[in-house]
Amino acid sequence: MSLQNNPNKRSQRTIAIISILIVVLIWGSAFTVSKVGVTELPPLFLAFARNAVACIVLLPFYLITRKTAKAQDPAPLPLGRLILLALTGVTFFYSFFNISLTYTGAAAGSLIQGVMPLLIAAPAAFILKEKFTTKMIAGIIISVAGVIMVGFIGQTDDKGSLLGNFLMVGSVACWTIYTLLSRRINQYHPVPVIFFVTLLGTALLIPGVIYEGWNKPLPQISEKGWTAIIYLGVMSSALCYLLYNHALKSLTAAQAGNFLNLDPVIGSVIALLFLHEPFTALQFAGGILVLIGVWLSSAKHEA
Numbered sequence: 001m002s003l004q005n006n007p008n009k010r011s012q013r014t015i016a017i018i019s020i021l022i023v024v025l026i027w028g029s030a031f032t033v034s035k036v037g038v039t040e041l042p043p044l045f046l047a048f049a050r051n052a053v054a055c056i057v058l059l060p061f062y063l064i065t066r067k068t069a070k071a072q073d074p075a076p077l078p079l080g081r082l083i084l085l086a087l088t089g090v091t092f093f094y095s096f097f098n099i100s101l102t103y104t105g106a107a108a109g110s111l112i113q114g115v116m117p118l119l120i121a122a123p124a125a126f127i128l129k130e131k132f133t134t135k136m137i138a139g140i141i142i143s144v145a146g147v148i149m150v151g152f153i154g155q156t157d158d159k160g161s162l163l164g165n166f167l168m169v170g171s172v173a174c175w176t177i178y179t180l181l182s183r184r185i186n187q188y189h190p191v192p193v194i195f196f197v198t199l200l201g202t203a204l205l206i207p208g209v210i211y212e213g214w215n216k217p218l219p220q221i222s223e224k225g226w227t228a229i230i231y232l233g234v235m236s237s238a239l240c241y242l243l244y245n246h247a248l249k250s251l252t253a254a255q256a257g258n259f260l261n262l263d264p265v266i267g268s269v270i271a272l273l274f275l276h277e278p279f280t281a282l283q284f285a286g287g288i289l290v291l292i293g294v295w296l297s298s299a300k301h302e303a
Contacts, residue, residue: 057233089197105275
């Protein structure tokens, strides 16, 4: 049965798209907030602190939904898969991401993450056996072309170092693995999964934080630092992880990944407004291509 003939599925898909758009908007702003954060705090400590806040926010949601989740699937959560999700979606992702931003501008970082749809879509086709339509393939190609225009051809200067760019690519690779693994575990209630993934990922950051503090003592946390920690922990980690995993129940990994192509546009605009990072006419044109590509990729397709 197609989406057009199934109102329930169509409604679920609409909610999933709204959820992923909220995620993209918040994550787009997270580049600028994280850039401010790493100028105030050591990168691994910022990663640990934001996820510790996320754990506190997620705890009541976990306690409320625990019985419902148990009734939905009485089988215990797979510890091995949870650890892999924690490592890829929290520990390594935020380590690479934050350290990268100590070398790379917020706009440049957001633009590099635009390659994420390709890295998600390609293995999804083979590993998850997800069906690709002509519109989806065209959307991915167009949006990635837009990312290239925004991120490389349209750049007015070279603020990002090679090391920072490679580290941001590393964070993209981590999130790709996380997305694919999440699709394999979506039969479970998302709240317990996200809570334990965040908790494990935060705990696994502790050795890095200790090493970081051993070499450079933690400075006094300023108002900007606390604002970054709370915003990133509550909005970018807790809320967005819940919405993202909910969206993956109705969207394919490739579709969800292609929505992330909006990140470079949003990230660049916010960096322009708040960090005064440049945004050229060519980058604006690339942003339009990204929007067109996302629209094509998320268009309805036959079942």
